[in-house]
Amino acid sequence: MQNADNARTQEKNIGLSADYSREFFTLDPKLTKIIYETFYKMYEDGMVYRDKRIVNICPNCKTALADIDTDHEERRGIFAYIIYPFVNEEDKKLAKEKFGVEGITVATTRPETMLGDTAVAVNPNDPRYKEFVGKKVLLPIANREIPIIAEEEVDLETGTGALKVTPAHSPVDFEIGKRQGLEIVNVIDEEGKMTGNIPDRFKGMGTTDCSKALCGELSELGLLVKIENIKHEVAVCERCGTPIEPVISNQWYANVESLAKKALEALHNGDVKVIPEGQQKALEFFYENIQPWCISRQLWWGQRIPVWYSGSKKLHDWLNENEGKTVEDFEKEFNVKANGTGEIKLGEEMPDSSNPGVSWEQESDMFDTWFSSGQVPFSTLGGPGSNDYEKYYPTQMMIHARDILFWWTARMIMFGLYKTGEVPYSTVLLTGMILASDGSKMSKSKGNGIEPNDVFQKYGADALRLWYYSDALPGSNAPLREEKIKGNRNFVNKIWNASRFILMNIEDEEIEKIQGKEITETNRVMATKEHIKKVSLNIDKYQLNLGAENIREFFWHELCDKWIEEIKGEIKDQPIDSDLRIEKLSELLWLLKENLKIMHPFVPFVTEAVWQELVKLGLAEGVLMVEQI
Ligand SMILES: [Zn+2]
Structure with missing residues (x-):
């Protein structure tokens, strides 16, 4: 609940106007x-049914784990090279000529799963094994015949290029099995114990013990080529660190x-x-x-x-x-x-x-x-x-x-x-992810995350919003760089300062006349109307980055750099309350208000604050949000 409260606060701080x-x-x-x-x-309607799926089990916690409940850790392990002899004499002879042994050699980090193998997969483009596709090998110890199958997915470089396939205990193999219609032979139960249709002496053994026992027997049979000690990444239970066990189970x-x-x-x-x-x-x-x-x-x-x-x-x-x-x-x-x-x-x-x-x-x-x-x-x-x-x-x-x-x-x-x-x-409308400044993913463990609240404190929500609209294109990830937010903060300050400056030029006794003044279609007014159309079109097309660029360019370089100066010149030496002053100041106020409105979706806080200053002086009404747009 605390997280939820925190999220609500952040949503409000950034100006999300939801109906809570x-x-x-x-x-x-x-x-x-x-x-x-x-x-x-x-x-x-017959659309839901029971079928098999691989799930991750923690044999220690005795519970199924979602992917997010697992960690990956480097652990020591073995890579065992095992020979699966061919069934036919002819194939044996050919294999002997090619490989020096009468079978196909597979490499595995988990020898105990071999009892559940139902195929050996090779890449169809692998010249070493091409002619053996469709042939049969005898799975040692289990003494079951299993086929050699062709699978594009098999990597020629990994191990021997021949992959033992255990659909019941590997998600990858499960997919291969589904594609190829392979049998599923379950040999490990949900407590990590050997089970199923296997020789009695292995039943009930833990997987590590079974692996050792199998390697011993394979060695005696002359079917164990070698064992390499390796370090590899394994998925472990987030809670207790036990390596997870993929097992087959019935699901909806x-x-x-x-x-x-x-x-x-x-x-x-x-x-x-x-x-x-x-x-x-x-x-x-x-x-x-x-x-x-x-x-x-x-x-x-x-x-x-x-x-x-x-x-x-x-x-x-x-x-x-x-x-x-x-x-x-x-x-x-x-x-x-x-x-x-x-x-x-x-x-x-x-x-x-x-x-x-x-x-x-x-x-x-x-x-x-x-x-x-x-x-x-x-x-x-x-x-x-x-x-x-x-x-x-x-x-x-x-x-x-x-x-x-x-x-x-x-x-x-x-x-x-x-x-x-x-x-x-x-x-x-899809959004991307906000990345750390170096372009990597923000994560708690790396400590490279940025707290939205810290950014609000330092630069204000408007600066963060405007950065987001400018840099985070729909569906694309964007690295959050502080100097960019700083640049946007400067623009937000510019809005505030320029608005204050305009208001300072209006004398109290002129307010009433300005309130009722009709605006003439000057070039400045027409350019502003065009600008509003352009920004609206960009918003309609979800090109918010262009919209953000438009409002920044226009406010800063047209209104502030040019027009305020121009109008200052036009009313120079004009007496207070004179017709020309009223006309020009009314126009300037109109230009400001129209800019505030079109900038509001991008920078709601500063535009609303300025608007409320206008309201106080009687130069505007209501609130910007909803009513005016
Ligand atoms: Zn566990």
């Missing part, structure tokens, strides 16, 4: 209800292919526009290559997926995986009572069960946060049918960071079309 009475909390039950309705609808998936098609159409029709344009192409590419979306997460907080399993989740998934098998088969296999049918019921409350032998297990997984964030445009308005929704949906513009385009806008457009038949907004 409509602030919402992501886990608000009213929003959750709408999120659940979407899930129910997708279930009925959404097939959003039909929605991606609709979203693509909406982009092509111009129903939604992405600024900058190049990112629209990227979004189109994302939709054209849409993948099933894993919507379940093993988190402690969030929106719980509203599903109940008759008997158990394990029973449901087992029946799902083993087509043709029955509940009785499950009971035999695991030597337990099933207490249910494995069917699924949706809802937040436990389903009624008239049968006392049936128990229900509640889904423990949460929705991926993007599953709910993707529905924000209508869930925050109360959903279809509510007053706010009818009044405000679809909205006009969404502004968010470029790096979450595929996570957020991609989902918001799809969900919008799915639930409401309309795109959620007509324009998405």
